[in-house]
Amino acid sequence: MLTISWTEESGWAAPQIKPYGPLSLMPTASVLHYATECFEGMKAYRGVDGKVRLFRPERNAARFRRSAERIALPSFEEGEFLRCLERFVGYEAPKWLGKERGDDGVYKEKMVYLRPSMIATQAAIGVQKPKEALMFVVMVCFPDLARTKVQPTLGNGETNGVRQEEVTKSGNAMMTGRGMKLLASNADQIRAFPNGWGWAKVGANYGPTLLAQGEARRRGYEQVLWLFGQDNVISEAGGSNVFVLWDTPEGRRELITAPLDDGIILEGVTRDSVLRLVRSRVPGVDVVERTFSMDQVVKASEEGRLIEAFACGTAFFVCPIQEVHFRGKDVYWPLASTTGDGNEGKELSMKVKTWLGDIMYGREEHEWSVVIEEE
Numbered sequence: 001m002l003t004i005s006w007t008e009e010s011g012w013a014a015p016q017i018k019p020y021g022p023l024s025l026m027p028t029a030s031v032l033h034y035a036t037e038c039f040e041g042m043k044a045y046r047g048v049d050g051k052v053r054l055f056r057p058e059r060n061a062a063r064f065r066r067s068a069e070r071i072a073l074p075s076f077e078e079g080e081f082l083r084c085l086e087r088f089v090g091y092e093a094p095k096w097l098g099k100e101r102g103d104d105g106v107y108k109e110k111m112v113y114l115r116p117s118m119i120a121t122q123a124a125i126g127v128q129k130p131k132e133a134l135m136f137v138v139m140v141c142f143p144d145l146a147r148t149k150v151q152p153t154l155g156n157g158e159t160n161g162v163r164q165e166e167v168t169k170s171g172n173a174m175m176t177g178r179g180m181k182l183l184a185s186n187a188d189q190i191r192a193f194p195n196g197w198g199w200a201k202v203g204a205n206y207g208p209t210l211l212a213q214g215e216a217r218r219r220g221y222e223q224v225l226w227l228f229g230q231d232n233v234i235s236e237a238g239g240s241n242v243f244v245l246w247d248t249p250e251g252r253r254e255l256i257t258a259p260l261d262d263g264i265i266l267e268g269v270t271r272d273s274v275l276r277l278v279r280s281r282v283p284g285v286d287v288v289e290r291t292f293s294m295d296q297v298v299k300a301s302e303e304g305r306l307i308e309a310f311a312c313g314t315a316f317f318v319c320p321i322q323e324v325h326f327r328g329k330d331v332y333w334p335l336a337s338t339t340g341d342g343n344e345g346k347e348l349s350m351k352v353k354t355w356l357g358d359i360m361y362g363r364e365e366h367e368w369s370v371v372i373e374e375e
């Protein structure tokens with residue numbers, strides 16, 4: 001792991017790379033009482049040309065700094081953070097993203113998840129702006145959920161080499177070829193509210209959501225679809241941003257996602273990338289960031305105007321949504337069709353996934369990719 005400590009008196013100390021292991025904290029450390037913690041989620045990719053890349057890391061750095069500042073953690077130079085991160089990834093990549101060629105001579109695609117975090121370490125029970133903090137980055141290997149081939153139906157036993165139990169346990173829709181099933185939040189469960197801090201990637205936004213997430217899982221849904229307000233405005237799903245492709249009542253085809261201006265949603269790097277790619281590469285679709293509600297989705301469904309929906313974020317990449325359970329009603333997207341080629345309701349999300357994957361794994365040269373020099 002990479003660790004960098006900070007004190008108000010001396011600022012940031014020299015960064016260190018050391019084996020993954022426990023941190024030593026006083027029981028009175030600020031983070032343990034006042035949720036003075038923020039984090040990031042990003043990935044490093046081994047591409048088809050054997051090079052290691054980060055995807056738009058400057059956006060994670062900027063968001064990391066904004067999140068830290070929101071909860072009185074120390075600020076930092078984004079460029080300096082990126083230099084540390086790139087050194088860390090360059091040093092560790094040969095271990096976790098080994099260079100292997102397939103039978104075709106092409107390097108095997110691999111990825112590893114990076115979790116930059118910052119916590120206030122100061123031992124002081126008083127509620128105050130912390131004077132000591134620790135930034136750290138760990139690497140986490142997890143199965144490549146998003147790139148597993150889409151299967152037409154649930155198999156029994158094996159799915160792409162992943163045991164069925166694990167598929168069920170992880171509850172990840174990408175592995176099974178169906179879309180995600182979401183459970184809409186109840187009116188008494190609000191993830192974030194206007195002018196709050198839903199836009200910051202701070203731990204305080206996640207702990208209070210776990211009860212609803214557990215309930216959703218228990219009832220067979222992958223994620224909670226977070227609604228807000230009397231109109232049941234759609235904000236996001238779990239740790240992912242949400243897009244809906246529909247025809248408007250006036251007959252325009254629209255890709256819609258929640259706007260950033262009221263600060264309710266987390267501004268995903270994937271969200272921004274999807275917006276830019278669809279705006280520049282998909283003619284005939286209006287791409288809009290505008291408030292929209294579950295009530296409108298239900299109406300569109302009744303009028304046959306729903307085309308696709310997907311959730312997107314670094315962890316689960318781009319994942320089609322098949323169903324939303326909304327207070328006694330089920331809204332379906334056409335994913336479950338057994339008559340077509342198995343791609344209905346996924347065309348746009350599959351395109352976007354391919355484009356993003358091509359950039360991440362170096363099949364397409366793109367300014368969003370940052371090649372990391374390995375040591």
Ligand SMILES: *Cc1c(COP(=O)(O)O)cnc(C)c1O
Pocket residue numbers: 041201236238239240241266267268269270271312313314315
């Ligand atoms: C991290 C996160 C996202 C996705 O952001 P990416 O930068 O695309 O990974 C979306 N919503 C929430 C609540 C998140 O925490």
